[in-house]
Amino acid sequence: MALKGNLRDFTITQLLNLVNLAQKTGSLIIEGPSETATITFREGKLAYAQVNTEDGGLGAILHKSNVISTAQYGTLKARAASMNDKELGLLLINSGYVSQEDILASLQTHFVDIIQRLFSWVEGIFHFDNDILVPGDKIPVKLDLENIIIEGSRRLREWEQLKDELPNLELALKFTDRPGVNLKNINLSVEEWKVVSFINPKNTIGAIAKANKMSELDIRRIVYGLLQAGLVELIRPEGVEQTLPGIDKAMPGKNKEEQKNLVNRLIGRIRSL
């Protein structure tokens, strides 16, 4: 029977566990709401991973891992655009820019990062294709899935906790009024600064995540940290209907005076109880 289904019924953890136990070879293709991930396995071990919205080329991966500089990456893109990953890897090793270990470590980190991100996907469909193997021009790795599954499960728990703490991404953020606290004196990470730079009563948390290309897990983790530190507070976004549509819905067809009169009658009755 074909291995396919919905992430709501079968989690990423369960899928990886199945691939691991069954020693499967092939590719797991997961179509999420905005991107598609392809994870390739060889005899139950992780061999390759790719997300369709990202540059999965070796140059981009080495740059992301800070193994090559931005200038070197720019040169590679200009001069070695026609090379595939294997050719590029050999060129870089032979030129003495990087070692084989650098390349394998960067690829492993990149592939594991992709899988870890998948743990926060709750919507999406998946299928396993036995015939899709690692593309011939790509460099495969060989990673045991056990540690990835354990780390993923830990992240899943964190994800569930963060969702409980911060269930609504349609709210906006504003800085708390804390005289004496200067944001410049607080040590924030690059990712936190990215979020802070978008804080504005008009921007919802979801919009900030989108602008920074952050997953829901990442944005929730950062906003939760900022909330706990007392730097920001949650507010309803500006521009959202300020009158309360719920009240009008509760008292349809009544103007403001009639609504007030009705509430005053309720107050009178409750007082007399």
Add this chain to the structure above:
Amino acid sequence: MQTVKMVVTGPFNSGKTEFIQTVSEIDVVSTERKVSSEAEKIKESTTVAMDFGRITVDDELVLYLFGTPGQKRFDFMWEILSEGMLGFIVMVDSTRPETFKEARAILETFRAYAPTPYVVAANKQDMEDAWEIDDMRIALRLDPDVKLLPAVAVDRESVKSVLLELLGTILTEL
């Protein structure tokens, strides 16, 4: 005859059913079942669909009070119950800090369903181990302008006071 409704929500065993029973002029139509989960066996029975109480204002106006089921697995009922509500009360058990986080999440959920006025009632304030209101405000991460009211769900005056505070908030926001 016009009817309006208010919703009483909050975590499991926070006192929603008692709150409605205390002021309802009819016996509360309560759909309770024996608690099946070991973890939730703090009380014998729990609300699985909704509680329903009534206060007749006059010949033309009736106020209905709806209590939501507290257990998370019945949260699909919340959106249905929140439809067209005048306002809502979030009940929190002051003696069980382990439920504060859930209370906060329920509050956020209801605010998302309908941005109607609400108050938070810190129930069981007559108990010796009840948290102080100021401490609860911090733990629940409530803005200073959100009303957090001391309450005892089995005390009629206390319940009236919570309802009047909510109606006062509604009046202010009209």
